[in-house]
Amino acid sequence: MGSRGGTGVEMTAKDDILTVEELTLRFGGITAISQVSLQARRGRITAIIGPNGAGKTSLLNVISGFYRPQAGRVRFMGEDLLGKPAHARARMGIARSFQNIALFRGLTVLENIKLGAHSQLKAGIFAASAYWGPAKREEEKLTRWIDEKVIDFLRLKHVRDREIVGLPFGTQKQIELARSLVTQPSLLLLDEPFAGMNATEKAAMAEDIRRTVDSLGTTVVLIDHDMKTLMALAEYVYVLNFGKLIAQGTPAEVQANPMVIEAYIGAPLEEAS
């Protein structure tokens, strides 16, 4: 514990964009998360894995502001996060995707992506009704920016003006990623980005996440069941089981850890995925 082997860089507190300390979350008598501590390093991909019910999504929900933990602290870029309402965390630089795609029907792909910029835009009710001056300019500027930087980056040009309904699953996942990127987040939380995907889609998504980190310097924290893809993508891995942290380290270290193998029903990792 403590030093992160394998990365070749000595860890300092300043490099950690997200710090979770001794976090405990209970629902009634059930302890979803028990004294979990972890860090996410700036510009790296950190994975949180574990079997069903391990508390992975609960942990993301605490970071997003949906759940209030009973004990512990969460710091983001040195600032305490738990006192902030969920909607204020977007402005601080946190974006996330959801396990079940959370796009908005009744809006086009472009409009869905634009929602990522909500807290950066300023138009109020009167400016929006008039659609004049600054309100119109900021909207046009955003459209141009998305067309140039995001639509091409994630190969979404052919669906730009389509409705969400009826688009392939993999495309919807990409749109959700695009929407997160428009937020220009410092920290991107991905809740099972590979769930329900076939091998080709998984490879494309992994590639997109990698490109995002490399070209934008985004810090990624992701959770998934899919060990194989994660192991190739993540630089550091935490393993949760029954709400407790049971192992951490580089993918290779974690993969060899007997406790991790045990947690995955005692089966070798490849099969458990």
Add this chain to the structure above:
Amino acid sequence: MSAATESAMPKPGPAMFKPAIYAALGILVIAWPSIGNDYLTYMATLILINVIAVVGLNITVGYAGLLSLGHAAFLGVGAYTAALLLIAGVPLPLTIAAAAVTSFCFGILFGLPAVRIKGVHLAISTLALQFGFFFVAQRWVAVTNGDNGLQTPQASLFGFVFNTDERLYFLVLPFAVLACVAGSNLFKTRVGRAFVAVRERDYAAEVLGVNVIWTKLLAFAVGAAYAGIAGALLAIFLRLVNPDQFLVSVSVFYLTAVLVGGRGSMLGSILGAVFMTLLPEMLRVGASAIVSDVSGYVGFLATAREFLFGALIVIFLHVDPRGLVGIIGKLGGRIEFRG
């Protein structure tokens, strides 16, 4: 056709005719009073007022997904505010602005339950507003003159008196146009997008930085402000304001207009307002084709109308939840979710 060639080609179809359709509609709307008689002008004015109210309710119910059965009360607040101010001699523009602001404030107040509750539960809480309003309008005689209501003086602007059907029509028309333009502008920006996002998935909206509580209150209050303007114009147009004009059945009327026209669609709001305003007339004309003297059947027709509202909601929800807009889209061979 592959997706790439599809986006590269200019879109054929109704989109190309849009400017022509707008121009034709514009001419028709401006020339209307000279084409029709007083009755047709009167009906058209009523339709325009209802367009404003329905656009407002569509923002609350259709776009933001907050079910309201209290829209008539917001019209009532606007109507009484306008009537009282006109009686006090306040200039017309200020009167209408004050009606909008008062209804907006009531919208914030009565939108508070929407922060916590949704759907049917919210609808029932808006019923409380509906009956509360009726009670106050009927019992606070000193201000509202009770069941007798308030007589509104003739409205005038810079000495120009709105004393004919034609003049009233041209007073209402710009407000209706502005309501539609402002309403659709809203959905080109972050404000409108946030309404739809909150309707679809409030938790995801929150993560994107949308203040869900404020957005819901705003959707309620903006809808109410539109109703306030419609109510003020109604007070000016009918020159009478009384509690019976703003019953729960009127709220159901507007809700039906939204559902029949098309939820989450500006075009749908207009179609719904036209259809619902003309429905009682169509019913009357239909009845007179069957029986020679309609006057004996007034009570029956009133009941039949209420029944028809209910039946229409059920039918439209089954046939096409997008309402008339959806049906027109299908007939046109092109499905357009938003008008």
